[in-house]
Amino acid sequence: MANILLIEDDKRVASFIHKGLTEKSYLVKIVDNGFEGVEEAMSYPYDVIILDIMLPDIYGFEVCKILRKRKNLSPIIILSSLDSPEEKVEGLKAGADDYLSKPFLFEELLARIQAQLRRVEFNKGMVDIQKYAGVVINADEQSATRDGKPLNLSPLEYKLLLYFMRNRERALSRIQIVQAVWDLNFDTNTNVVDVYINFLRKKLDKDFSQPLIHTIKGTGYMFKMKSNES
Known part of the structure; x- marks a missing residue:
């Protein structure tokens, strides 16, 4: 099953996502700050990265930019309480593949993860x-x-x-x-x-x-x- 990296400092949100994904047989690694998230993402080929924006040490958009600059191609789904069109555009320009606003339904997050996994499999089949x-x-x-x-x-x-x-x-x-x-x-x-x-x-x-x-x-x-x- 797919390996998911969750970069999220809100323990309640992280626990909610971890519980839901593990019940669906996903393997989930939780990191609670941006710099550690970058190092973890570069140390293992995660299938999907779920990235919060409001991290304690570095803005999530910067984490996304760093990963793309280092040629990390793992799909990135941004989670954010900021849901304006401008914030979504900034996330896309930073290199994110998807953007999900908080609060969200777990079923929607799961569907977006599955969509990213399907796209990766399609690319592998080329x-x-x-x-x-x-x-x-x-x-x-x-x-x-x-x-x-x-x-x-x-x-x-x-x-x-x-x-x-x-x-x-x-x-x-x-x-x-x-x-x-x-x-x-x-x-x-x-x-x-x-x-x-x-x-x-x-x-x-x-x-x-x-x-x-x-x-x-x-x-x-x-x-x-x-x-x-x-």
Whole structure:
């Protein structure tokens, strides 16, 4: 069964989550501060990390940024009493895969954990290398090249490129992209998709004559070799 790392300093909340998950046969490790959480996350390949924001030593968003900077790709579900759209956007930009506001139902947390586990299993089932238009993805190394040039993608940029590769030559809405790449079901006025597509474009298209990411007016984006609707 999956191994879960819970970074949560509220003993009542931690006990509630631990009890529920262990009853479902998950293995749960509890850490009550951010720095210890980072070290624990880097010492063992946890299947999912559940991360509180209001930690005693370091803000949870910073924990998330540190883990992503260190190339830790474990799915991260943020738990927070802060539920404004701005806080959710900050969590996504920090590298989180999902965001759940407190108070929450245990069944909802469980469903989100299971969704992350399904996505990980899907990625493991991919062929090792995918190719399209000079782009080569190596799923084992979580890396990508274009015409042999390393793209040096961040974890979220890599996930975005992977989604485009799977759905190449299809028009994709911003909501489809945010739900697939960040695994969230909310619609805000955030521009997080556009921000990350701009990041990806700078690495994927900047030094090449043929762009691959195209803006489709009124729809969203399309990943293809050529487009008349850019």
